[in-house]
Amino acid sequence: MVRYYDHTGPFPLELGGRLPDLRIAYHTYGRLNAARDNAVWVCHALTANSDVADWWPHTVEEGRFLDPARHFVVCANILGSHYGxxxxxxxxxxxxxxxxxxxxxxxxxDMVRAHRLLADALGIDRIAALVGSSVGGFQAVEWAVMEPERIENLVLIATSAKASPWTIAVDETQRMAIEADATFGQPRDDAGMAGLSAARAIGLLTYRGPRGYNLTQQDREELPAAHRASTYQQYQGEKLCKRYNAYSYYAILNAFDTHDAGRGRGGVAAALNRITARTAVVGITTDIIFTPSEMRELHGMIPRSVYHEIDSPFGHDGFLVEHEQLNDILYPFMNQ
Known part of the structure; x- marks a missing residue:
């Protein structure tokens, strides 16, 4: 069940604005033990919510790396999101x-500062493991640099310490699609939906990549009235529009592009050197957003880190699909 934490008083933002108040939606699984040392915090990605068991199948289960019998699992919905x-x-x-x-x-x-407020409110002084994939990994990197003393173990999956020109270009292309919708900017919950649908279809190309599409979207007829790949793109765009809004998507894409753990800290390498957590970095063989070579480079800059790689044809989305491989890597790491 979703819960809410209400922070009273203004919440200043890094770019100069402020929110007069702040509500944070979150889920928990399991119980915080008497020693308060079994908290596992999951940072979610772009359009996910705080219900990890819903969007990350076969992870919040007995015998899995987010085992609620062992851990007090927490996931907070990110600032700007559509989910509370x-x-x-x-x-x-x-x-x-x-x-x-x-x-x-x-x-x-700013997302991480909001999470820190919730962690304080929940009485979590020490996080046994901080887990983040994709944009969730951005948050996890930032938090581990910002508060190294709070994080005991760190898991970074298909992510980076800084938004690259390639990822920023992908985001800008999605923003262009949203801006091309003449309704975007109107004071309506459903404004920009056609643009959002197109933006999602663009994003999916990078999430799955050519191998994933060629494996799953082959036409079953020689000359179909509509190609499977075409209807898949349309379906996925419409599916997101039923559960999300263009303003949140646009705002989070903008936040994505600000990511730079080295900003004001002497560069990325110097910032990552501040991490004291025992760290597992996990790449995916066919990821074209955060490539295996970039993931190995990230591993090389984090002290006490180990590197693992998931073999998957499903690109960046492999972290959602290959739950057995992921559990084989992370269950031993988190339960040593």
Missing amino acids: TTGPLHVNPATGIPYYKDFPPFTIR
């Missing part, structure tokens, strides 16, 4: 209507 934490569809107290496109810009560091 303060975001563009929340009412701006200054105007009495939702923020929509006027939601103040925020960064990955």
